[in-house]
Amino acid sequence: MGTVKIVTDSTADIPKSLVEELGLTVVPLKVHFGEETFEDGVTLTPTGFYEKLKASAQIPTTSQPTPHQFETEYRRLAEEDPDVDIISIHLSSKLSGTFQSAYIASQTLGDDVSVTVVDSRRASYAIGIVVVEVAQLAKSGAAKEECMKRVNQLLNDATVFFMVDTLEYLEKNGRIGKASAVLGSLLKIKPILSLNEAGEVFPFEKVRGQKKAVSRILQEFEKRFGQDPVHVGISHADTPTEAEQFMEKMKEQFQVEQAVMTEIGPVIGTHVGPGTISVSVTRVQQ
Structure with missing residues:
Protein backbone atom coordinates (compact mmCIF):
# COMPACT_ATOMS: atom_id res chain seq x y z
CA MET A 1 0.00 0.00 0.00
CA GLY A 2 1.53 3.28 -1.13
CA THR A 3 1.37 6.71 0.38
CA VAL A 4 -1.34 9.14 -0.69
CA LYS A 5 -0.13 12.32 -2.37
CA ILE A 6 -2.35 15.30 -3.13
CA VAL A 7 -2.04 17.33 -6.32
CA THR A 8 -3.95 20.58 -6.84
CA ASP A 9 -3.62 23.71 -8.95
CA SER A 10 -2.65 27.29 -8.19
CA THR A 11 -6.25 28.53 -8.01
CA ALA A 12 -6.59 26.77 -4.63
CA ASP A 13 -4.68 29.77 -3.21
CA ILE A 14 -3.06 27.71 -0.46
CA PRO A 15 -0.33 29.56 1.53
CA LYS A 16 3.18 28.38 0.61
CA SER A 17 3.86 27.38 4.23
CA LEU A 18 1.00 24.85 4.10
CA VAL A 19 2.04 23.63 0.64
CA GLU A 20 5.49 22.81 2.03
CA GLU A 21 4.26 21.41 5.35
CA LEU A 22 1.81 19.02 3.66
CA GLY A 23 4.00 18.09 0.69
CA LEU A 24 1.43 19.28 -1.84
CA THR A 25 2.06 19.42 -5.59
CA VAL A 26 0.63 22.61 -7.09
CA VAL A 27 0.33 22.92 -10.89
CA PRO A 28 0.18 26.59 -11.97
CA LEU A 29 -2.32 28.17 -14.32
CA LYS A 30 -1.20 31.13 -16.46
CA VAL A 31 -2.07 34.83 -16.57
CA HIS A 32 -1.57 36.89 -19.74
CA PHE A 33 -1.06 40.66 -19.79
CA GLY A 34 -0.98 41.34 -23.52
CA GLU A 35 2.14 39.59 -24.83
CA GLU A 36 3.45 38.86 -21.32
CA THR A 37 2.69 35.46 -19.78
CA PHE A 38 3.14 34.60 -16.10
CA GLU A 39 2.71 31.44 -14.03
CA ASP A 40 0.19 31.97 -11.25
CA GLY A 41 2.02 32.17 -7.93
CA VAL A 42 5.36 31.20 -9.50
CA THR A 43 6.54 34.06 -11.71
CA LEU A 44 3.80 36.46 -10.55
CA THR A 45 2.85 36.87 -6.89
CA PRO A 46 -0.54 38.22 -5.77
CA THR A 47 1.10 41.52 -4.74
CA GLY A 48 2.80 41.92 -8.11
CA PHE A 49 -0.40 40.96 -9.91
CA TYR A 50 -2.61 43.59 -8.23
CA GLU A 51 0.02 46.25 -8.93
CA LYS A 52 0.05 45.27 -12.62
CA LEU A 53 -3.74 45.10 -12.70
CA LYS A 54 -4.09 48.67 -11.41
CA ALA A 55 -1.54 49.92 -13.95
CA SER A 56 -3.01 48.00 -16.90
CA ALA A 57 -5.62 49.46 -19.25
CA GLN A 58 -6.87 45.97 -20.10
CA ILE A 59 -8.11 43.12 -17.93
CA PRO A 60 -5.70 40.19 -18.31
CA THR A 61 -6.71 36.74 -19.54
CA THR A 62 -6.01 33.33 -18.03
CA SER A 63 -5.31 29.82 -19.32
CA GLN A 64 -5.29 26.31 -17.87
CA PRO A 65 -2.32 23.93 -17.55
CA THR A 66 -1.81 21.41 -20.34
CA PRO A 67 -2.39 17.68 -19.82
CA HIS A 68 1.38 17.26 -20.28
CA GLN A 69 2.05 19.44 -17.21
CA PHE A 70 -0.14 17.17 -15.08
CA GLU A 71 1.31 14.02 -16.59
CA THR A 72 4.83 15.23 -15.77
CA GLU A 73 3.91 15.77 -12.11
CA TYR A 74 2.06 12.45 -11.82
CA ARG A 75 5.06 10.58 -13.28
CA ARG A 76 7.45 12.43 -10.95
CA LEU A 77 5.44 11.36 -7.90
CA ALA A 78 5.32 7.76 -9.19
CA GLU A 79 9.08 7.73 -9.68
CA GLU A 80 9.54 8.83 -6.06
CA ASP A 81 7.14 6.09 -4.88
CA PRO A 82 5.99 3.44 -7.41
CA ASP A 83 3.05 2.52 -5.14
CA VAL A 84 1.82 6.09 -4.71
CA ASP A 85 -1.92 6.83 -4.81
CA ILE A 86 -2.52 10.33 -6.21
CA ILE A 87 -5.65 12.36 -5.51
CA SER A 88 -5.77 15.38 -7.83
CA ILE A 89 -8.27 18.08 -6.73
CA HIS A 90 -9.01 21.01 -9.02
CA LEU A 91 -10.84 24.21 -9.89
CA SER A 92 -14.52 23.85 -10.83
CA SER A 93 -14.91 22.40 -14.32
CA LYS A 94 -17.63 25.04 -14.90
CA LEU A 95 -15.02 27.80 -14.51
CA SER A 96 -11.98 26.30 -16.27
CA GLY A 97 -10.68 23.39 -18.34
CA THR A 98 -8.09 22.58 -15.63
CA PHE A 99 -10.00 19.54 -14.38
CA GLN A 100 -10.27 18.26 -17.95
CA SER A 101 -6.50 18.62 -18.49
CA ALA A 102 -5.82 16.66 -15.30
CA TYR A 103 -8.33 13.98 -16.28
CA ILE A 104 -6.80 13.58 -19.77
CA ALA A 105 -3.37 13.19 -18.15
CA SER A 106 -4.68 10.52 -15.77
CA GLN A 107 -6.21 8.59 -18.68
CA THR A 108 -2.98 8.84 -20.69
CA LEU A 109 -1.14 7.12 -17.84
CA GLY A 110 -3.63 4.25 -17.78
CA ASP A 111 -2.76 1.72 -15.08
CA ASP A 112 0.85 2.91 -14.83
CA VAL A 113 0.04 5.36 -12.04
CA SER A 114 -2.94 5.43 -9.63
CA VAL A 115 -4.59 8.84 -10.10
CA THR A 116 -8.08 9.91 -9.02
CA VAL A 117 -9.08 13.32 -10.41
CA VAL A 118 -11.67 15.33 -8.46
CA ASP A 119 -13.75 18.28 -9.66
CA SER A 120 -13.94 20.41 -6.50
CA ARG A 121 -16.78 22.53 -7.98
CA ARG A 122 -15.08 25.38 -6.11
CA ALA A 123 -12.50 28.15 -6.50
CA SER A 124 -9.75 29.82 -4.40
CA TYR A 125 -9.41 28.59 -0.80
CA ALA A 126 -12.80 26.91 -1.13
CA ILE A 127 -10.69 24.34 -3.04
CA GLY A 128 -7.82 24.83 -0.62
CA ILE A 129 -9.88 23.96 2.44
CA VAL A 130 -10.72 20.57 0.88
CA VAL A 131 -7.12 19.97 -0.22
CA VAL A 132 -5.63 20.88 3.17
CA GLU A 133 -8.08 18.75 5.17
CA VAL A 134 -7.43 15.70 2.96
CA ALA A 135 -3.67 16.28 2.88
CA GLN A 136 -3.57 16.41 6.68
CA LEU A 137 -5.41 13.08 6.76
CA ALA A 138 -3.01 11.59 4.18
CA LYS A 139 -0.03 12.82 6.18
CA SER A 140 -1.32 10.93 9.21
CA GLY A 141 -1.03 7.71 7.18
CA ALA A 142 -4.60 7.27 5.93
CA ALA A 143 -5.11 5.06 2.88
CA LYS A 144 -6.65 6.24 -0.39
CA GLU A 145 -10.14 4.88 0.43
CA GLU A 146 -10.27 6.83 3.71
CA CYS A 147 -8.96 9.97 2.01
CA MET A 148 -11.57 9.73 -0.77
CA LYS A 149 -14.32 9.24 1.81
CA ARG A 150 -13.15 12.48 3.44
CA VAL A 151 -13.04 14.26 0.05
CA ASN A 152 -16.70 13.40 -0.51
CA GLN A 153 -17.65 14.55 3.00
CA LEU A 154 -15.90 17.86 2.41
CA LEU A 155 -17.54 18.41 -0.98
CA ASN A 156 -20.90 18.07 0.75
CA ASP A 157 -20.01 20.11 3.84
CA ALA A 158 -17.60 22.91 2.89
Missing part, protein backbone atom coordinates in the same frame (compact mmCIF):
# COMPACT_ATOMS: atom_id res chain seq x y z
CA THR A 159 -19.43 26.18 2.29
CA VAL A 160 -18.15 29.36 0.65
CA PHE A 161 -19.47 32.91 0.38
CA PHE A 162 -17.66 35.80 -1.22
CA MET A 163 -18.12 39.53 -1.69
CA VAL A 164 -16.66 41.52 -4.57
CA ASP A 165 -15.78 45.19 -4.37
CA THR A 166 -17.03 45.77 -7.92
CA LEU A 167 -19.05 43.66 -10.34
CA GLU A 168 -16.93 44.94 -13.26
CA TYR A 169 -14.55 41.96 -13.36
CA LEU A 170 -17.26 39.30 -13.13
CA GLU A 171 -19.15 41.09 -15.91
CA LYS A 172 -16.13 41.46 -18.21
CA ASN A 173 -15.25 37.81 -17.70
CA GLY A 174 -18.78 36.74 -18.59
CA ARG A 175 -19.86 35.58 -15.12
CA ILE A 176 -22.79 38.03 -14.83
CA GLY A 177 -24.68 40.26 -17.27
CA LYS A 178 -23.75 43.89 -17.96
CA ALA A 179 -27.15 45.17 -16.78
CA SER A 180 -26.74 43.44 -13.39
CA ALA A 181 -23.26 44.93 -12.97
CA VAL A 182 -24.37 48.48 -13.78
CA LEU A 183 -27.47 48.27 -11.58
CA GLY A 184 -25.47 46.82 -8.70
CA SER A 185 -22.93 49.64 -8.88
CA LEU A 186 -25.57 52.38 -9.04
CA LEU A 187 -27.51 51.06 -6.05
CA LYS A 188 -24.39 50.20 -4.02
CA ILE A 189 -25.69 46.64 -3.91
CA LYS A 190 -23.29 44.19 -2.28
CA PRO A 191 -24.17 40.79 -3.68
CA ILE A 192 -23.22 37.84 -1.52
CA LEU A 193 -22.00 35.31 -4.06
CA SER A 194 -21.45 31.59 -3.75
CA LEU A 195 -20.93 28.52 -5.92
CA ASN A 196 -23.83 26.17 -6.60
CA GLU A 197 -23.70 22.36 -6.64
CA ALA A 198 -22.54 22.41 -10.26
CA GLY A 199 -19.66 24.76 -9.41
CA GLU A 200 -21.06 27.91 -11.04
CA VAL A 201 -21.10 31.41 -9.51
CA PHE A 202 -24.55 32.46 -8.33
CA PRO A 203 -25.92 35.38 -6.25
CA PHE A 204 -26.88 33.97 -2.85
CA GLU A 205 -28.40 37.23 -1.69
CA LYS A 206 -28.27 40.95 -2.45
CA VAL A 207 -27.82 43.42 0.40
CA ARG A 208 -26.90 47.08 0.54
CA GLY A 209 -23.44 47.76 1.96
CA GLN A 210 -20.57 45.63 3.25
CA LYS A 211 -21.63 45.67 6.91
CA LYS A 212 -24.95 44.05 6.09
CA ALA A 213 -23.24 41.55 3.82
CA VAL A 214 -20.82 40.47 6.57
CA SER A 215 -23.67 40.19 9.09
CA ARG A 216 -25.74 38.07 6.69
CA ILE A 217 -22.82 35.71 5.98
CA LEU A 218 -22.18 35.22 9.70
CA GLN A 219 -25.87 34.49 10.20
CA GLU A 220 -25.83 31.86 7.45
CA PHE A 221 -22.71 30.16 8.83
CA GLU A 222 -24.36 30.09 12.29
CA LYS A 223 -27.35 28.30 10.79
CA ARG A 224 -25.16 25.76 8.98
CA PHE A 225 -22.38 25.08 11.51
CA GLY A 226 -23.57 26.28 14.93
CA GLN A 227 -20.91 25.45 17.53
CA ASP A 228 -19.35 22.51 15.67
CA PRO A 229 -15.53 22.74 15.50
CA VAL A 230 -14.61 24.24 12.14
CA HIS A 231 -11.75 25.04 9.77
CA VAL A 232 -12.11 28.60 8.46
CA GLY A 233 -10.25 29.94 5.44
CA ILE A 234 -10.41 33.57 4.36
CA SER A 235 -8.86 34.59 1.06
CA HIS A 236 -8.66 38.20 -0.02
CA ALA A 237 -7.74 40.21 -3.09
CA ASP A 238 -5.43 43.00 -1.87
CA THR A 239 -7.59 43.79 1.17
CA PRO A 240 -5.79 42.28 4.20
CA THR A 241 -7.24 44.54 6.90
CA GLU A 242 -10.88 43.74 6.07
CA ALA A 243 -10.01 40.05 5.81
CA GLU A 244 -8.36 40.06 9.24
CA GLN A 245 -11.38 41.81 10.74
CA PHE A 246 -13.67 39.19 9.24
CA MET A 247 -11.50 36.40 10.69
CA GLU A 248 -11.74 37.98 14.15
CA LYS A 249 -15.53 37.95 13.86
CA MET A 250 -15.42 34.28 12.86
CA LYS A 251 -13.23 33.43 15.84
CA GLU A 252 -15.55 35.31 18.21
CA GLN A 253 -18.68 33.54 16.97
CA PHE A 254 -17.51 30.01 16.08
CA GLN A 255 -15.39 27.15 17.41
CA VAL A 256 -12.50 27.76 15.02
CA GLU A 257 -9.93 24.94 15.26
CA GLN A 258 -7.95 25.88 12.16
CA ALA A 259 -7.78 29.40 10.73
CA VAL A 260 -6.07 30.11 7.42
CA MET A 261 -5.57 33.57 5.94
CA THR A 262 -4.46 33.66 2.33
CA GLU A 263 -4.33 35.87 -0.75
CA ILE A 264 -6.44 35.41 -3.85
CA GLY A 265 -3.89 34.73 -6.57
CA PRO A 266 -3.56 36.18 -10.08
CA VAL A 267 -5.91 33.76 -11.89
CA ILE A 268 -8.90 34.04 -9.54
CA GLY A 269 -8.04 37.73 -9.03
CA THR A 270 -8.45 38.30 -12.77
CA HIS A 271 -12.06 37.14 -12.53
CA VAL A 272 -13.16 38.77 -9.26
CA GLY A 273 -10.97 41.90 -9.03
CA PRO A 274 -9.29 43.64 -6.10
CA GLY A 275 -11.24 44.11 -2.89
CA THR A 276 -12.82 40.66 -2.95
CA ILE A 277 -13.12 38.65 0.27
CA SER A 278 -13.99 34.95 0.26
CA VAL A 279 -14.85 32.93 3.38
CA SER A 280 -14.81 29.12 3.37
CA VAL A 281 -15.90 26.93 6.28
CA THR A 282 -16.04 23.19 6.91
CA ARG A 283 -16.37 20.94 9.94
CA VAL A 284 -13.13 19.38 11.13
CA GLN A 285 -12.85 15.63 11.62
CA GLN A 286 -12.99 14.55 15.27
Whole structure:
Protein backbone atom coordinates (compact mmCIF):
# COMPACT_ATOMS: atom_id res chain seq x y z
CA MET A 1 0.00 0.00 0.00
CA GLY A 2 1.53 3.28 -1.13
CA THR A 3 1.37 6.71 0.38
CA VAL A 4 -1.34 9.14 -0.69
CA LYS A 5 -0.13 12.32 -2.37
CA ILE A 6 -2.35 15.30 -3.13
CA VAL A 7 -2.04 17.33 -6.32
CA THR A 8 -3.95 20.58 -6.84
CA ASP A 9 -3.62 23.71 -8.95
CA SER A 10 -2.65 27.29 -8.19
CA THR A 11 -6.25 28.53 -8.01
CA ALA A 12 -6.59 26.77 -4.63
CA ASP A 13 -4.68 29.77 -3.21
CA ILE A 14 -3.06 27.71 -0.46
CA PRO A 15 -0.33 29.56 1.53
CA LYS A 16 3.18 28.38 0.61
CA SER A 17 3.86 27.38 4.23
CA LEU A 18 1.00 24.85 4.10
CA VAL A 19 2.04 23.63 0.64
CA GLU A 20 5.49 22.81 2.03
CA GLU A 21 4.26 21.41 5.35
CA LEU A 22 1.81 19.02 3.66
CA GLY A 23 4.00 18.09 0.69
CA LEU A 24 1.43 19.28 -1.84
CA THR A 25 2.06 19.42 -5.59
CA VAL A 26 0.63 22.61 -7.09
CA VAL A 27 0.33 22.92 -10.89
CA PRO A 28 0.18 26.59 -11.97
CA LEU A 29 -2.32 28.17 -14.32
CA LYS A 30 -1.20 31.13 -16.46
CA VAL A 31 -2.07 34.83 -16.57
CA HIS A 32 -1.57 36.89 -19.74
CA PHE A 33 -1.06 40.66 -19.79
CA GLY A 34 -0.98 41.34 -23.52
CA GLU A 35 2.14 39.59 -24.83
CA GLU A 36 3.45 38.86 -21.32
CA THR A 37 2.69 35.46 -19.78
CA PHE A 38 3.14 34.60 -16.10
CA GLU A 39 2.71 31.44 -14.03
CA ASP A 40 0.19 31.97 -11.25
CA GLY A 41 2.02 32.17 -7.93
CA VAL A 42 5.36 31.20 -9.50
CA THR A 43 6.54 34.06 -11.71
CA LEU A 44 3.80 36.46 -10.55
CA THR A 45 2.85 36.87 -6.89
CA PRO A 46 -0.54 38.22 -5.77
CA THR A 47 1.10 41.52 -4.74
CA GLY A 48 2.80 41.92 -8.11
CA PHE A 49 -0.40 40.96 -9.91
CA TYR A 50 -2.61 43.59 -8.23
CA GLU A 51 0.02 46.25 -8.93
CA LYS A 52 0.05 45.27 -12.62
CA LEU A 53 -3.74 45.10 -12.70
CA LYS A 54 -4.09 48.67 -11.41
CA ALA A 55 -1.54 49.92 -13.95
CA SER A 56 -3.01 48.00 -16.90
CA ALA A 57 -5.62 49.46 -19.25
CA GLN A 58 -6.87 45.97 -20.10
CA ILE A 59 -8.11 43.12 -17.93
CA PRO A 60 -5.70 40.19 -18.31
CA THR A 61 -6.71 36.74 -19.54
CA THR A 62 -6.01 33.33 -18.03
CA SER A 63 -5.31 29.82 -19.32
CA GLN A 64 -5.29 26.31 -17.87
CA PRO A 65 -2.32 23.93 -17.55
CA THR A 66 -1.81 21.41 -20.34
CA PRO A 67 -2.39 17.68 -19.82
CA HIS A 68 1.38 17.26 -20.28
CA GLN A 69 2.05 19.44 -17.21
CA PHE A 70 -0.14 17.17 -15.08
CA GLU A 71 1.31 14.02 -16.59
CA THR A 72 4.83 15.23 -15.77
CA GLU A 73 3.91 15.77 -12.11
CA TYR A 74 2.06 12.45 -11.82
CA ARG A 75 5.06 10.58 -13.28
CA ARG A 76 7.45 12.43 -10.95
CA LEU A 77 5.44 11.36 -7.90
CA ALA A 78 5.32 7.76 -9.19
CA GLU A 79 9.08 7.73 -9.68
CA GLU A 80 9.54 8.83 -6.06
CA ASP A 81 7.14 6.09 -4.88
CA PRO A 82 5.99 3.44 -7.41
CA ASP A 83 3.05 2.52 -5.14
CA VAL A 84 1.82 6.09 -4.71
CA ASP A 85 -1.92 6.83 -4.81
CA ILE A 86 -2.52 10.33 -6.21
CA ILE A 87 -5.65 12.36 -5.51
CA SER A 88 -5.77 15.38 -7.83
CA ILE A 89 -8.27 18.08 -6.73
CA HIS A 90 -9.01 21.01 -9.02
CA LEU A 91 -10.84 24.21 -9.89
CA SER A 92 -14.52 23.85 -10.83
CA SER A 93 -14.91 22.40 -14.32
CA LYS A 94 -17.63 25.04 -14.90
CA LEU A 95 -15.02 27.80 -14.51
CA SER A 96 -11.98 26.30 -16.27
CA GLY A 97 -10.68 23.39 -18.34
CA THR A 98 -8.09 22.58 -15.63
CA PHE A 99 -10.00 19.54 -14.38
CA GLN A 100 -10.27 18.26 -17.95
CA SER A 101 -6.50 18.62 -18.49
CA ALA A 102 -5.82 16.66 -15.30
CA TYR A 103 -8.33 13.98 -16.28
CA ILE A 104 -6.80 13.58 -19.77
CA ALA A 105 -3.37 13.19 -18.15
CA SER A 106 -4.68 10.52 -15.77
CA GLN A 107 -6.21 8.59 -18.68
CA THR A 108 -2.98 8.84 -20.69
CA LEU A 109 -1.14 7.12 -17.84
CA GLY A 110 -3.63 4.25 -17.78
CA ASP A 111 -2.76 1.72 -15.08
CA ASP A 112 0.85 2.91 -14.83
CA VAL A 113 0.04 5.36 -12.04
CA SER A 114 -2.94 5.43 -9.63
CA VAL A 115 -4.59 8.84 -10.10
CA THR A 116 -8.08 9.91 -9.02
CA VAL A 117 -9.08 13.32 -10.41
CA VAL A 118 -11.67 15.33 -8.46
CA ASP A 119 -13.75 18.28 -9.66
CA SER A 120 -13.94 20.41 -6.50
CA ARG A 121 -16.78 22.53 -7.98
CA ARG A 122 -15.08 25.38 -6.11
CA ALA A 123 -12.50 28.15 -6.50
CA SER A 124 -9.75 29.82 -4.40
CA TYR A 125 -9.41 28.59 -0.80
CA ALA A 126 -12.80 26.91 -1.13
CA ILE A 127 -10.69 24.34 -3.04
CA GLY A 128 -7.82 24.83 -0.62
CA ILE A 129 -9.88 23.96 2.44
CA VAL A 130 -10.72 20.57 0.88
CA VAL A 131 -7.12 19.97 -0.22
CA VAL A 132 -5.63 20.88 3.17
CA GLU A 133 -8.08 18.75 5.17
CA VAL A 134 -7.43 15.70 2.96
CA ALA A 135 -3.67 16.28 2.88
CA GLN A 136 -3.57 16.41 6.68
CA LEU A 137 -5.41 13.08 6.76
CA ALA A 138 -3.01 11.59 4.18
CA LYS A 139 -0.03 12.82 6.18
CA SER A 140 -1.32 10.93 9.21
CA GLY A 141 -1.03 7.71 7.18
CA ALA A 142 -4.60 7.27 5.93
CA ALA A 143 -5.11 5.06 2.88
CA LYS A 144 -6.65 6.24 -0.39
CA GLU A 145 -10.14 4.88 0.43
CA GLU A 146 -10.27 6.83 3.71
CA CYS A 147 -8.96 9.97 2.01
CA MET A 148 -11.57 9.73 -0.77
CA LYS A 149 -14.32 9.24 1.81
CA ARG A 150 -13.15 12.48 3.44
CA VAL A 151 -13.04 14.26 0.05
CA ASN A 152 -16.70 13.40 -0.51
CA GLN A 153 -17.65 14.55 3.00
CA LEU A 154 -15.90 17.86 2.41
CA LEU A 155 -17.54 18.41 -0.98
CA ASN A 156 -20.90 18.07 0.75
CA ASP A 157 -20.01 20.11 3.84
CA ALA A 158 -17.60 22.91 2.89
CA THR A 159 -19.43 26.18 2.29
CA VAL A 160 -18.15 29.36 0.65
CA PHE A 161 -19.47 32.91 0.38
CA PHE A 162 -17.66 35.80 -1.22
CA MET A 163 -18.12 39.53 -1.69
CA VAL A 164 -16.66 41.52 -4.57
CA ASP A 165 -15.78 45.19 -4.37
CA THR A 166 -17.03 45.77 -7.92
CA LEU A 167 -19.05 43.66 -10.34
CA GLU A 168 -16.93 44.94 -13.26
CA TYR A 169 -14.55 41.96 -13.36
CA LEU A 170 -17.26 39.30 -13.13
CA GLU A 171 -19.15 41.09 -15.91
CA LYS A 172 -16.13 41.46 -18.21
CA ASN A 173 -15.25 37.81 -17.70
CA GLY A 174 -18.78 36.74 -18.59
CA ARG A 175 -19.86 35.58 -15.12
CA ILE A 176 -22.79 38.03 -14.83
CA GLY A 177 -24.68 40.26 -17.27
CA LYS A 178 -23.75 43.89 -17.96
CA ALA A 179 -27.15 45.17 -16.78
CA SER A 180 -26.74 43.44 -13.39
CA ALA A 181 -23.26 44.93 -12.97
CA VAL A 182 -24.37 48.48 -13.78
CA LEU A 183 -27.47 48.27 -11.58
CA GLY A 184 -25.47 46.82 -8.70
CA SER A 185 -22.93 49.64 -8.88
CA LEU A 186 -25.57 52.38 -9.04
CA LEU A 187 -27.51 51.06 -6.05
CA LYS A 188 -24.39 50.20 -4.02
CA ILE A 189 -25.69 46.64 -3.91
CA LYS A 190 -23.29 44.19 -2.28
CA PRO A 191 -24.17 40.79 -3.68
CA ILE A 192 -23.22 37.84 -1.52
CA LEU A 193 -22.00 35.31 -4.06
CA SER A 194 -21.45 31.59 -3.75
CA LEU A 195 -20.93 28.52 -5.92
CA ASN A 196 -23.83 26.17 -6.60
CA GLU A 197 -23.70 22.36 -6.64
CA ALA A 198 -22.54 22.41 -10.26
CA GLY A 199 -19.66 24.76 -9.41
CA GLU A 200 -21.06 27.91 -11.04
CA VAL A 201 -21.10 31.41 -9.51
CA PHE A 202 -24.55 32.46 -8.33
CA PRO A 203 -25.92 35.38 -6.25
CA PHE A 204 -26.88 33.97 -2.85
CA GLU A 205 -28.40 37.23 -1.69
CA LYS A 206 -28.27 40.95 -2.45
CA VAL A 207 -27.82 43.42 0.40
CA ARG A 208 -26.90 47.08 0.54
CA GLY A 209 -23.44 47.76 1.96
CA GLN A 210 -20.57 45.63 3.25
CA LYS A 211 -21.63 45.67 6.91
CA LYS A 212 -24.95 44.05 6.09
CA ALA A 213 -23.24 41.55 3.82
CA VAL A 214 -20.82 40.47 6.57
CA SER A 215 -23.67 40.19 9.09
CA ARG A 216 -25.74 38.07 6.69
CA ILE A 217 -22.82 35.71 5.98
CA LEU A 218 -22.18 35.22 9.70
CA GLN A 219 -25.87 34.49 10.20
CA GLU A 220 -25.83 31.86 7.45
CA PHE A 221 -22.71 30.16 8.83
CA GLU A 222 -24.36 30.09 12.29
CA LYS A 223 -27.35 28.30 10.79
CA ARG A 224 -25.16 25.76 8.98
CA PHE A 225 -22.38 25.08 11.51
CA GLY A 226 -23.57 26.28 14.93
CA GLN A 227 -20.91 25.45 17.53
CA ASP A 228 -19.35 22.51 15.67
CA PRO A 229 -15.53 22.74 15.50
CA VAL A 230 -14.61 24.24 12.14
CA HIS A 231 -11.75 25.04 9.77
CA VAL A 232 -12.11 28.60 8.46
CA GLY A 233 -10.25 29.94 5.44
CA ILE A 234 -10.41 33.57 4.36
CA SER A 235 -8.86 34.59 1.06
CA HIS A 236 -8.66 38.20 -0.02
CA ALA A 237 -7.74 40.21 -3.09
CA ASP A 238 -5.43 43.00 -1.87
CA THR A 239 -7.59 43.79 1.17
CA PRO A 240 -5.79 42.28 4.20
CA THR A 241 -7.24 44.54 6.90
CA GLU A 242 -10.88 43.74 6.07
CA ALA A 243 -10.01 40.05 5.81
CA GLU A 244 -8.36 40.06 9.24
CA GLN A 245 -11.38 41.81 10.74
CA PHE A 246 -13.67 39.19 9.24
CA MET A 247 -11.50 36.40 10.69
CA GLU A 248 -11.74 37.98 14.15
CA LYS A 249 -15.53 37.95 13.86
CA MET A 250 -15.42 34.28 12.86
CA LYS A 251 -13.23 33.43 15.84
CA GLU A 252 -15.55 35.31 18.21
CA GLN A 253 -18.68 33.54 16.97
CA PHE A 254 -17.51 30.01 16.08
CA GLN A 255 -15.39 27.15 17.41
CA VAL A 256 -12.50 27.76 15.02
CA GLU A 257 -9.93 24.94 15.26
CA GLN A 258 -7.95 25.88 12.16
CA ALA A 259 -7.78 29.40 10.73
CA VAL A 260 -6.07 30.11 7.42
CA MET A 261 -5.57 33.57 5.94
CA THR A 262 -4.46 33.66 2.33
CA GLU A 263 -4.33 35.87 -0.75
CA ILE A 264 -6.44 35.41 -3.85
CA GLY A 265 -3.89 34.73 -6.57
CA PRO A 266 -3.56 36.18 -10.08
CA VAL A 267 -5.91 33.76 -11.89
CA ILE A 268 -8.90 34.04 -9.54
CA GLY A 269 -8.04 37.73 -9.03
CA THR A 270 -8.45 38.30 -12.77
CA HIS A 271 -12.06 37.14 -12.53
CA VAL A 272 -13.16 38.77 -9.26
CA GLY A 273 -10.97 41.90 -9.03
CA PRO A 274 -9.29 43.64 -6.10
CA GLY A 275 -11.24 44.11 -2.89
CA THR A 276 -12.82 40.66 -2.95
CA ILE A 277 -13.12 38.65 0.27
CA SER A 278 -13.99 34.95 0.26
CA VAL A 279 -14.85 32.93 3.38
CA SER A 280 -14.81 29.12 3.37
CA VAL A 281 -15.90 26.93 6.28
CA THR A 282 -16.04 23.19 6.91
CA ARG A 283 -16.37 20.94 9.94
CA VAL A 284 -13.13 19.38 11.13
CA GLN A 285 -12.85 15.63 11.62
CA GLN A 286 -12.99 14.55 15.27
